[in-house]
Amino acid sequence: MPMTPAVADRLLPWYDRHRRDLPWRAPPGVTADPYRVWLSEIMLQQTTVPAAAPYFRAFTERWPTVRDLAESPLDDVLVAWAGLGYYARARNLHKCARVVAERHGGRFPDTEEALLELPGIGTYTAAAIASIAFDRVATVVDGNVERVVARLFAVEEPLPNVKPTLRRLAATLTPQRRPGDFAQAMMDLGATVCTPRKPRCMLCPLAEGCAAREAGTQEELPRRAAKADKPTRRGMAFWLLNPEGAVLLRRRAEDGLLGGMTEVPSTGWAAGPVPDEDAAMGAAPLPARWRRLPGMVRHTFSHFHLELGVMAARAGAGWQAADGFWVPVDRLGGEALPSVMRKVVRHALAHANDGDGA
The missing domain is CATH 3.90.79.10 (Nucleoside Triphosphate Pyrophosphohydrolase)
Incomplete structure (x- = not known):
């Protein structure tokens, strides 16, 4: 079973060498802007990185700060969001910006508990902002992280019911040191190495000790319950x-x-x-x-x-x-x-x- 220090000690040096260059990601050694972290995480819900990137650039050029976004009419935000899908996100985005501007002086809260009180921010997004923007020890679990954890621990129970188990196991890996970088490293590992099909195990810094790799089941995990046909x-x-x-x-x-x-x-x-x-x-x-x-x-x-x-x-x-x-x-x-x-x-x-x- 993977041990927290061993995983972090192997993954963080890999991340320092192979981290993705993303428009919302702060350069090494630079503190992340909570506004950009929040905006990117809302956009990335149910959306791929290539699809979200041009919208993120357009939003941050037009509304460089959360106050700028809060002062914009909702209709302008909806027009700028058009084509990105899941439009409740855009309405909550505008509502959240106004709450941050009006009740928090234009500054995002720095704890998961306070972030969860903002419109449109759930468990994952609160953890991501707290971890990446404020370096709080928080467990960030998206689809990429679920896949990495399911393989590391060879979890056989299918999604979606296994999500609480995967989150609990992910929490055992989160280090006290550089938790924000660790969260992004786990996401990058799942996106570029521990991919859904044909994972590149030979390049993985966590290959040694990966239970699924040892069992030869890495391409089968995580398992998924059969989906009902869409009407x-x-x-x-x-x-x-x-x-x-x-x-x-x-x-x-x-x-x-x-x-x-x-x-x-x-x-x-x-x-x-x-x-x-x-x-x-x-x-x-x-x-x-x-x-x-x-x-x-x-x-x-x-x-x-x-x-x-x-x-x-x-x-x-x-x-x-x-x-x-x-x-x-x-x-x-x-x-x-x-x-x-x-x-x-x-x-x-x-x-x-x-x-x-x-």
Whole structure:
């Protein structure tokens, strides 16, 4: 079984030589900025490093400090976040920035307990900020760390039920010295060496004493419980242009999926077939000569697949939907459109001029 001093003593020198160069990571010997650590950790939830990096750069250029972010309108934050997914993160990001600015004088608390009281910060993020930004002894466990620990200790119980066990075992490895560097070293090891498939055991500083490697099961761990198939929901979106060439959009409710984001109006999304044209008309934003566009928009959320048909029409002069607003097509890039709605826009622009009508 791995011993804490041995693991840290081997891993930290490896990290000093092989640490990843990430836009949010402080250079060696430089104290990490809690704001940048927090922002990166929120962005990296359910998102890969390559996907998050350009958003992180854009956010820190536009809002260099937590106060700058707190003073920005939520709509601006949602627009900047559009395309990154899991939009509740953006709303909590803005809410947290305001709490830090207004209640903590623009400084993040330096303990896990106090960090957990902030909006949108859970166990993992609180530990990451406390450890990386303030060098507190805290156990940071993400997917990479879970994989490393499962292999070091040859844990056979499958995810997700084994998560508490993996966290307990990870805590036995966390050193008193350089805990922030150790946390980042564990994440780097999982990302670059102890990878999900074909781990590079010959390069691993922890290969000696790794129980899974000794048993020859490293590629099998961590085990995962079988996932249920994702259901498919379907609906119909409505692409409506006015005489000036602007498209009708509306804002989704603050609560729930894609809360507060901008959308092309649509029917509800439900199991069953895509609504036929007659059934869809009851949800159309305006009475018009609607026609079904060819093809389908497909998108996958974390817990379901979505298929949307698209209908297009032109509104008469002066028509206005009760809960919508018009946006010129060439300004859609400035709206907080989530990825699925960007797909709807691209589909409509590609097909709306096929044949007569919109």
